[in-house]
Amino acid sequence: MMGHQDPPQPKLFYPLLTLETRVRSNHPLRAIAQLIDFEFVYEEVAQTYGTKGHVSLPPPVLLKLMLLLVFYNVRSERELMATLPERLDWLWFLGFDLDTAIPDHSVLSKARTRWGRAVFQALFERLVWQCVEAGLVDGAKIFLDSSLIDANASNNSVVDTQSLKAQLTRTYRELEARLDEPVPEPSHPQGARPVNTRYVSTTDPDAAIVRRGNAKLRYQTHRAVDSRSEVITAVQVTRGDVNEAHLLVPLWQAHHANTRRMAHTVVADSKYGTIENFLACHERGLAAHMPDLKQAADQRAAQRQHFADTQFTYEAATDTYRCPAGQVLRRKSWHRSRQSLDYAAPKKVCAACPLRSQCTDNTMGRTIKRHLHQEALDHMRARSHSAPARRDLRMRQHLMERSFARGTRYGFDRARWRRLWRVQIQEYLIASIQNLDILLRYGRDPRRRLALAVRDLGRALPLGSLHPFARVSCS
Numbered sequence: 001m002m003g004h005q006d007p008p009q010p011k012l013f014y015p016l017l018t019l020e021t022r023v024r025s026n027h028p029l030r031a032i033a034q035l036i037d038f039e040f041v042y043e044e045v046a047q048t049y050g051t052k053g054h055v056s057l058p059p060p061v062l063l064k065l066m067l068l069l070v071f072y073n074v075r076s077e078r079e080l081m082a083t084l085p086e087r088l089d090w091l092w093f094l095g096f097d098l099d100t101a102i103p104d105h106s107v108l109s110k111a112r113t114r115w116g117r118a119v120f121q122a123l124f125e126r127l128v129w130q131c132v133e134a135g136l137v138d139g140a141k142i143f144l145d146s147s148l149i150d151a152n153a154s155n156n157s158v159v160d161t162q163s164l165k166a167q168l169t170r171t172y173r174e175l176e177a178r179l180d181e182p183v184p185e186p187s188h189p190q191g192a193r194p195v196n197t198r199y200v201s202t203t204d205p206d207a208a209i210v211r212r213g214n215a216k217l218r219y220q221t222h223r224a225v226d227s228r229s230e231v232i233t234a235v236q237v238t239r240g241d242v243n244e245a246h247l248l249v250p251l252w253q254a255h256h257a258n259t260r261r262m263a264h265t266v267v268a269d270s271k272y273g274t275i276e277n278f279l280a281c282h283e284r285g286l287a288a289h290m291p292d293l294k295q296a297a298d299q300r301a302a303q304r305q306h307f308a309d310t311q312f313t314y315e316a317a318t319d320t321y322r323c324p325a326g327q328v329l330r331r332k333s334w335h336r337s338r339q340s341l342d343y344a345a346p347k348k349v350c351a352a353c354p355l356r357s358q359c360t361d362n363t364m365g366r367t368i369k370r371h372l373h374q375e376a377l378d379h380m381r382a383r384s385h386s387a388p389a390r391r392d393l394r395m396r397q398h399l400m401e402r403s404f405a406r407g408t409r410y411g412f413d414r415a416r417w418r419r420l421w422r423v424q425i426q427e428y429l430i431a432s433i434q435n436l437d438i439l440l441r442y443g444r445d446p447r448r449r450l451a452l453a454v455r456d457l458g459r460a461l462p463l464g465s466l467h468p469f470a471r472v473s474c475s
């Protein structure tokens with residue numbers, strides 16, 4: 001018999017209805033609520049509140065609201081608050097009831113300004129440590145890469161700080177006033193200078209114009225990812241025009257601080273393969289599995305059909321180089337800034353050389369540069385071409401692309417907010433959620449953890465040396 005629906009008759013009371021029963025047992029927010037003890041926020045932000053006046057929303061609720069914003073990639077905080085009364089699962093996660101007053105969207109921006117980024121960093125670091133405790137972090141090998149984030153500002157907001165016209169406009173005077181505000185932290189790590197300081201956005205002065213594809217205002221996020229289960233162990237956001245090579249050591253240090261594991265191998269692309277980075281790795285006893293920038297220079301020389309630097313032989317006993325024509329190149333000059341010596345043959349020897357067209361276009365003759373720590377550099381470069389290094393580099397490409405691709409689900413490629421410290425908060429939230437996802441995927445399933453352990457063993461041993469039974473248990 002067909003049933004008929006009566007006209008809706010709203011009840012005054014629902015004695016049998018609770019949010020607890022309305023949220024399914026395997027809902028991801030239940031797992032997140034179990035994994036994170038949000039009470040830690042009270043202690044983290046205690047010093048940012050006074051003892052009198054208006055009573056704020058509890059800090060754990062504010063943090064949960066920001067987590068929901070990013071986890072569900074809600075477009076804006078207004079939309080989050082407008083959707084909140086319709087979502088029973090969100091209400092349950094926040095500890096609200098059906099009749100709890102929905103806060104104004106402005107509480108979130110006020111909380112960020114009050115707290116700063118430290119509490120979000122603490123959330124990220126706590127989750128990294130939970131991954132370590134769950135056995136999901138090996139710690140010995142890290143993969144580094146960076147990706148651009150579109151700033152929340154229009155290209156039309158960019159002004160030329162050297163232009164007279166710009167200085168006369170009201171907008172520029174406003175910008176100057178805004179730039180006078182104390183900035184919580186430099187927009188680039190120590191040693192890394194931004195490329196373009198002439199053009200500044202009046203909307204977001206920390207963002208930089210980057211020409212990759214279209215010229216746009218951008219930030220750059222830098223990540224260290226552990227090899228075992230792709231946990232993000234360190235993140236840093238900079239202006240878009242900062243050279244990522246300068247982030248190698250800070251990321252390695254942050255990985256060590258967050259995981260309490262010393263990474264012995266750093267895997268990165270050719271942009272990180274600078275002399276400074278190879279020597280920094282040598283100093284710290286790290287294997288640097290990254291293509292050499294020098295190799296690219298040698299390839300360019302080969303395209304011009306010139307001899308590569310490697311075709312010049314160094315003779316340590318006399319501290320000279322022997323060129324392909326058999327001539328001797330002696331010390332010519334010392335460059336303090338790049339810590340290198342130049343070696344050259346006399347100008348007239350090069351001028352009369354029959355191999356000159358294959359060697360140089362310079363009228364002064366060919367010059368070879370030798371770094372003060374050339375032996376260490378050669379050793380590191382040789383290791384970067386080894387078979388394990390090539391295997392790691394193949395793995396890096398997919399691993400880092402996956403990490404950033406997963407971040408796009410949570411809107412990592414577009415800044416929600418303005419100014420560097422806020423974009424850093426966004427990145428901490430996204431990286432925390434990505435690590436939560438890994439904890440949920442691997443941490444609770446012993447079979448997956450076993451598979452990870454066997455895979456680690458497979459990587460450590462030469463191919464074919466695993467006992468066949470181990471392979472069966474892995475599958």
Ligand code: SF4
Pocket residue numbers: 323324325326327345349350351353354355356359360365366
């Ligand atoms: S041009 Fe000078 S450095 Fe080059 S091969 Fe001839 S002599 Fe040697």
